[in-house]
Amino acid sequence: MASNTLHIIGVAHTVVNRDNLICAFTAKVLLFPEVIQPFGWHVIEYSNEGSESHAHEHVVILTRERLQQLTRRSSREDPHHLDVDNQELGQEYQEILVQKLQARARPGDIVCHVWGPNIGVYDAVKNCHHVELSVGYGASPGLPFRIFESSAWMHYHYGKLGDDQDGSNYRWVIPSAFDDRKWIPSDEFEDYALFHGRVTTRKGINILTEIARRMPDLPVHVYGPGDVSPWLQDKPGNLHFKGSLFGDDRVSVVQRARCILTPTTYIEPFGFSGIEAQLCGVPHIGSSFGAFHETIMDGLTGYRCHTLADWVEAIRWSGRLDRKLIARSARERYSREAVGQQYDWALRQLADLSGPGWYGACSRKFEALAKASEPAQRRSRIWIYVPYFGSLPKYFHLYLESLRRNEQFISVIMLTDIDMTDYQLPPNLICVPMNLSALREKISRFLSVMYGASISPGSLIPDPYKLVDFKILYPELFHTVGAQYGANASDYVGWGDVDVIYGRFSDFLSLDSDYDVIGGFHGHLTAVRNCPSFRSIHTRIPDLLKLLTSDQVQLTDEVAYRKPLLDFLDERQAKMFYINRYFCDVVPERFVHLFRSDVHDSGGCFFDAYHPDRDIKEIRCNRDGRLTVLQTDGSSWETIYCHLQKRNMSLNIENPASEFMIRRDGFYTVEI
Incomplete structure (x- = not known):
């Protein structure tokens, strides 16, 4: 079976946080887990302490203290290139990285290289598939499997290799994804042109100077790290070097701009700042080569320029462009969902090399396209049945808030006689009045119909904790209750606890995937497909009636249910979302x-x-x-x-x- 584990390698000299987003490679690592994890991938990130990404696991390479000792930068305003050739930092990072990666990587896993091809890592874990997640500036010939951020950049590299280099079916063009929740349009903007990037000659600062001279009434604001001294002498008065931007300050500056300028003089692989601006509806004006032929739709989302006069007129004409159309177009192309789908099918093609590979019967690309083209329909959800009697945890209101945050994913039907008037219940918690005596009678009738057993209600469930043995009955026992509140055949039904705090389920799981079981054999959360065969797996448990009628708690939900469930899944070649890898089970x-x-x-x-x-x-x-x-x-x-x-x-x-x-x-x- 193909692995679904991705090991992503961070940049040695940065921390994966919002203060370092001027580095496009760090920005890639920060957002990538949110882009790919909803498609069922397990992401392990290897980077320095302080990462703000949402990877399932974060393996620390250098601590904050050690990075501070090794770096040549004295503040966050200092440019990152001071550490690019820092051999002491790079060597120590590499040694720890290889050691920790070797301890975690398994055959068939995918290792994602971000800061160019790491040959030391490639040699250390050769039983994994290795892919360059974003091919950098000087990486040639690179790894066998590569993802380019633009077609222009891919063919630039093919050209460097010469006429005898054939194409490869395992090289893809996928743009970077952006956090479209953060980069949003503003109703108001000001009359300044914006540059946001590294302040270097090859980023086009000389061109910005000429534009400012030609348009003296237009403020040109330059943000980014770098030495500005070469341009201070004879600088036009309307050209302003504003220093670096960090965190959310970047968004407001971009949103308010008349337009963004990217006058790069080298072959640009992609260009992050221009896309961030487009997501805010800001016209993007750039050079007429490299990735800009793909990222700028001339006359719609911005303009591509050849001469100084082109730049001047493009700025003047930018006010005529439809900022709402620009933002909408950028979202269709660069949102997390749109790009995540492309990464998903490419990485699955790569993972398939552990099996039939190129000869496989399933087209991962068209499988993804088919799902995307399906008509909109009600999303599947998880329905959790929780009979509860006794005292609630003192942090129950925190449980409720965590449930509220998963309103699109989970519904809990709580059957209880507890007065809930003091709590603010979320819409996805449904309280059904029921006391323990009524539940005993319901179970007694169920066992009579299902098993032909005549069991007195009074002999069942001597203590509420005994309910753990009855959880495996809940999908069928409460089937009509769930149907009354909207549970249907596309959903999952099961059981759970309230001594939990939920995280964001959408970061880990898509219910549109072809899972048949969520969880498996845990009392705190297990759910199965809402169909008769899955709801009745409990009938496969040997001597179930003895377990249910015993005065002692047998932990049936986690012990006796395990083997019948696994056998059932094996017989049907069914798929389980194995939640053990992702939950935190604090030991009492x-x-x-x-x-x-x-x-x-x-x-x-x-x-x-x-x-x-x-x-x-x-x-x-x-x-x-x-x-x-x-x-x-x-x-x-x-x-x-x-x-x-x-x-x-x-x-x-x-x-x-x-x-x-x-x-x-x-x-x-x-x-x-």
């Missing part, structure tokens, strides 16, 4: 000894059952609902949800929608 104090036999003070432990050798510093929930597990060793990973297993914790949060962190002893608001 009473079970610490099962993982760490040498620990005497279990109260001081805070770790995940699937990473028992590493302690958790905190679990951070940001404002958009993403959960990130931060380890004490500096590593981090995004999690689909964390299961707290009724851990005794204090609560220090007033607003459930605020950013908060979960530590060993409680929940705390993050002070911004």
